[in-house]
Amino acid sequence: MTHTKQLASNIVTVLVVDDDEVVRNGIIRCLTLEGIHLVSAANGRLGLEMAMQIKPDVVISDVNMPEMDGFQLLEAIRNDTGLASTQVMLLTTRGTRDSMRLGMTLGADDYLVKPFTDVELLNALEGLIKKNFRIQGAIAAAQTAQEERLRRAYSDSLGGGNSFGKFELAPPVGAVAEPAIQATVLFSGILGFTSLAEKLTTAEVAELLSEYFERIHEPVRRNGGQYLRQLGDGLMAVFPDSADEAVPAAGRAVAAALGIVLATSVFRWQLERRFADRGLPPVAVGIGLHAGDVAMCRPDSLQSKEAIPTGDAVNTAARLQFASKQLGWLIVASATVLQQAGPHVQTGASTSLEIQGKSTGVKVIEVRGMDTSMDDTISTTGSLGQQTNEVQTALKRNSEMVARAVKGALESKLAALKHLSFAGAEAPLRLAGYRILRRIGTGGMSDVYLAVHELDDTPTVLKVLNTGSQSAARMARFIQEYTLLSKIDHPNIVKIFKQGFSDTHAYTAMEYFERGNLRSRMGGAVDQRSVIALVSQIAGALSVIHDLGVVHRDLKPENLLLRADGSIVLTDFGIAKSIFQSDNPDLALTRHGDLIGTPSYMSPEQVSGQRITPQTDFYSLGVVMFELLSGQRPFQADTLVSMLALHAREPTPMLPKEHAVLQPVVDKLMLKDPGLRYARAQDLLRDLALVRQGE
Structure with a gap:
């Protein structure tokens, strides 16, 4: 043998x-x-x-x-x-x-x-x-195929397409048909799921999905829902008609839908508290309900005892769920459901929807609630009991698959940008509500693209960072810091509209500056009054981010952009660092041998790998100010090592005589000891104001 x-x-x-x-x-x-x-x-x-x-x-x-x-x-x-x-x-x-x-x-x-x-x-x-x-x-192959279908569906969703394909509605190949039943079908899905997932790690998405589905299983099972299936970020359940039930199937389905809405509301509140620093979009649910014939089939090849519901009622409920976002309703029920549910359901608006495969429109009505007396009756129908280990294991496994699919879809989208030629015949790539037109810049770790918003064609900059071997935790911190900045409404800080990350890439959508960066104004020395105005604006921006606990670490002319009115805007926070992480040395200190920043504008503490503080940005601002006033950088060398040595040891050179009044300001900004520099941006602004008054 x-x-x-x-x-x-x-x-x-x-x-x-x-x-x-x-x-x-x-x-x-x-x-x-x-x-x-x-x-x-x-x-x-x-x-x-x-x-x-x-x-x-x-x-x-x-x-x-x-x-x-x-x-x-x-x-x-x-x-x-x-x-x-x-x-x-x-x-x-x-x-x-x-x-x-x-x-x-x-x-x-x-x-x-x-x-x-x-x-x-x-x-x-x-x-x-x-x-x-x-x-x-066969099971493994089916799971792999399902994950790939989900990945493609989420990729379509990220590209602005129809993600309806994430729902498996057709009977599996080789399925054995069983007699159809009369039932009400419930379809529930998380609205804007991709926007939520792109700000969480793969493990976090899987964990939260598993917890969420456990929560919404409860009202469904309590109200007699059967044949529960997790389909991507959606849940399908069937409520069969039964003469033994005191409440009709449609009424129980409505009660379950309202229970899902309540469970989602509680989950959203807890999620917002847990990830308060991520800027997550509000978790919202959309639910579709339809009643009719439900065809049952069984995948006999896998010896499953669980029949799979298919047919017109299932397809229609799924499409009503998909329409919930456009309608702005939490629960979309067909008129058939409400006729069968009875008079106890509280309703709102109504309309007619065109459903693929149907010759006439389907009348749909918004469900807003249910009479208390009816709800009390339904809550005693059926029993939930403890979730079995098998159910919990299945939820965890499915949630992990969905998490890999949605994060993999974003990864594929971001990675694909690198290889686009943006030739005339090439269709523009769409990502998260933006249409990407061309590449406008590239660097060692990032590429910058010009995009327009799909709704109003507003020009937007899309910066894609290739993090390579960066850990998921570091990626999460990158998003956290950009999320902080996205909440700032300050004229001298770039407006950030959206951001997300995959395992090895992150992207940020921000406002576009047609006039370019400050380097374009530095063909020679800039007049003193203009320099004071520019430096004052930059100091104001630094004051805001420092108060939030963020150090820019790469202040230079290329990261200072010009608005149409000539004002200056601080941008490019790709290597920004939190200063409120001092309990973790890995977050508070730059590792020995790492150079984070641009050598010509790098502070002595960055050169030596010492602690980063707001004074680090003040040193770089001093270098920019010197360059604006003199037309050249304070330190110049033939090699990187020599350049860094000058920043670490040499005193600040003298400004041209006509700018001598600003020499004390530049000297204080560029002191080698960060503890002797300006303590706050307000102190710098005060000295600049005094110089301006004395002119």
């Missing part, structure tokens, strides 16, 4: 269930020789408990046993979502056709008649192990 031994080397677990100790030990002896991981139980009840605990790949069970026979054990295994795909071989002395037919009907994978030889047992087991590998391979 070399094949079985080879298969067993892949760590196959076999559970042997038989009340006959001699037979049980004989099977264990035979299979132990092949290196298979074995466990056993003396009857069906113990076997089921063991199976639920260890999740075996194969169960070999006798049929005739006390407490729970083999047929009952088989049926219990097939009805358990966590065990449904387990391979089951039945053993019996009754080799009759009726007995074998019953076993196969209940879902047995093989049937071995006692007495049997070791070779017969091993051959049968080898077949089951191979079948199990095929099933697991």
Whole structure:
């Protein structure tokens, strides 16, 4: 049995269930020789408990046993979502056709008649192990295909397209059709999910999705929802019509939808508190409800007991959910649902929607609430109980897949920009509401693009940073600091509209400056009055970011942009650093040997890798001020090492005589000891004002 031994080397677990100790030990002896991981139980009840605990790949069970026979054990295994795909071989002395037919009907994978030889047992087991590998391979392939479909759908969404394809609505290939049922279908989805996900790490997206779905499962299950399926960031549930229920299916579906809205509201509040520094968009939900025929099918190839709902009612509910954002409604219900739900539902606006595949429009109505008395009646319908480990595991696994898909979609979009030629025949790439027109700059770690907003064609700069090996935590801090800046409304700080990050890229959308940067005004010395005005504006901008705990670290003419009115704007915070992280040396100090900044404008503490403070920016501002007044930089050298040495040791050169009145200001800005420089921007502004008054 070399094949079985080879298969067993892949760590196959076999559970042997038989009340006959001699037979049980004989099977264990035979299979132990092949290196298979074995466990056993003396009857069906113990076997089921063991199976639920260890999740075996194969169960070999006798049929005739006390407490729970083999047929009952088989049926219990097939009805358990966590065990449904387990391979089951039945053993019996009754080799009759009726007995074998019953076993196969209940879902047995093989049937071995006692007495049997070791070779017969091993051959049968080898077949089951191979079948199990095929099933697991099919499941893995299906999951990989689903993740790729989600990635493409989220990529379309990021590009401004229709992300409706993330919902799998067609029956799977090879599915076995079952009779249709009358039911109300609920579709729920997170609105603007990609905007939320692009500001979180992959692990954070997965964790939050898993928690969110656990929360919204509760009102759905409490109100009798069945066939729950997580589809991307959406949830589908079916509420079958039943004469046994006191409340119609449509009423229970409406109650579940309102419960999801409430759960989402609480989740949004908690999320905003947890990630207050990320600038996350408000979490909002959109829900579609429709009633009608629901076709049921079962993916027989994977031996799943869970039927998959498909058909017109499912498609229509999904499309109503998709329309919720455009309508601005939280819950969009078809008129059919509200007719069946009864008079207790509180409604708002109504309209008619064109639905693909339907010859006439569907009348839809906004659901706003439900009478308290009706809600109390519904809340007692059905029971939730504890989420099973299988459900929690499935939610976690699906959430991780969705997180990888949405972050992978953003990664692909950002990485693709690098390879675009922006030729005339090339369609413009769209990203997060912007249409990217051309590349206008490039550097060691970043590229800058001119884009326009899709809605109003407002020119926008899109800066894409390639972080390479930067950790997810560092990426998150990058976004946090830009989020702080995006909240600033100051005339001398660039306006930031949007930002996001993937595993190795980050992007920021900010205002566009047609006049370019300050370097364009530095063909020679600038008049003293203009320099004082420019430096005063820069100092004002530094005062604001320093108060927020951010040090720019790369102040230079290229990062100072000109508005149409001639005013100056501080931009490019790509290497900015928080000064409120002093408890973590890795965040407060630059590592020895790292040069963060531009050498010609670099402070002595940056050169030596010492602590970064707001005074670091004041030193660089002193260099810019000297260059504006004199027409040249204070220190010039042929090599990088020589340049850095000058900044570290040499005193500040003298300004031209006509600017001697500003020499004390420049000297104080450029002192080698950061503790002796200006303590605050306000102190610098005061000295500049005094010079201006004395002119």
